Amino acid sequence: MNGPAVRVLAGYDGSLPSGAAIENCAQLLPAAHAHIVHLWTPPFASDQLRRRLWTGTRQVDAYVTAVEREGQRESDRIAAMGVVLAQAAGWTAEPLTLRGYGGEGFELTEAARKVDADVLLVGSRGLGGARAVLGSVSDMAVHYATQPILVAPYPLLAADENALVQGPVLVAWDGSAGATTALGAAVRLWPQRHILLTSVDHDINPPIPPGKPQMTVLRVDSRHEGSPTAVADALATAAREHGAAAIVLGSRGRSAVREITLGSVAMSTLHRAHRVVMVVHHYDQPHPATQPGP
Structure with missing residues (x-):
């Protein structure tokens, strides 16, 4: 694409399929600028992290505060990993973490609209661990996207x-x-x-x-x-x-x-x-x- 770089908003959850979606679409849209977005949703931290925090606090208020603090750190780390992956694939990239309360596919489309992305990118099995060919997140994102939406299946031959x-x-x-x-x-x-x-x-x-x-x-x-x-x-x-x-x-x-x-x-x-x-x-x-x- 001539002129300014294509602006991509790419959903990333740290999984192999979502990483492959970024790598593959960097070949399809080289020299793009990407917002690598990780959706931070309830329960706001991994099972392992929540178990460890509960063992360390045993008080509900302190536990909730700790989960939000450590969950944000975990989300930031995942988004940063996606940025490194995107940069290695040839894109310029910046991280974006969003807290949501369900409807992750819709949250992605809203984020793409707010940053004025040219394209929204999702992996068909890379968000939320979906088992179907199209998971619930990518399915909803396709339905509600206002920008063109690229769906990258995993794996590609x-x-x-x-x-x-x-x-x-x-x-x-x-x-x-x-x-x-x-x-x-x-x-x-x-x-x-x-x-x-x-x-x-x-x-x-x-x-x-x-x-x-x-x-x-x-x-x-x-x-x-x-x-x-x-x-x-x-x-x-x-x-x-x-x-x-x-x-x-x-x-x-x-x-x-x-x-x-x-x-x-x-x-x-x-x-x-x-x-x-x-x-x-x-x-x-x-x-x-x-x-x-x-």
Whole structure:
């Protein structure tokens, strides 16, 4: 990206998957500036630390004070570790620790908005120890992000990691306003990369985006026309066959339909592509951040 460095807000919890997300996306977005954020949430310290503090105090008030003090130190240390990792990968970086009370995915999206990040980065299994392909934190972050959000799966195969450096960027194209927004974001972030504008099951004339990037128009077929999982599989196959560094998809941003939209092609791709995916929300009106409901 020409001009000022891309601003990334990266969630980091000290785990191998969250560290791999930073290392991998530093290849995808070199020379970026990152806020490495660690979310400090109840019970505000590790099990081992809380047991040791309780043994040392035995008084509830003193225990709570000690947990908050030592938990903050622990959180600061984890964020600092993430900064070192990001710097070693080629980014400039600074730590950010946030105290939250649940809804970590939403907290990440709020932090990205407040620091005016260009991109929010989460690892699909690197936050909160989630067992699913998409954990609850990254799942919620995708739903509520106002910035483009990169979801980095763990682990990536060697061929997938190699593609991050110079591989083309595959943009899913259906002619919608959401797809147009996604294409614009891809061109801004990767102006020097080849764009694979890919439609599934239909021939749809593409626009000529600002900047006139190198662009190839692809049409691929799915096994079951119209099925979200089949479309996601077709996009994933095209990305693998063309050595794509990432898949970029647009999504409607109105909260009333967010569950339906992200429950279809975009969310299916996040679950099934096994490579870095960026979701870009399209808003018909300026979107104020809203706290998720109960």
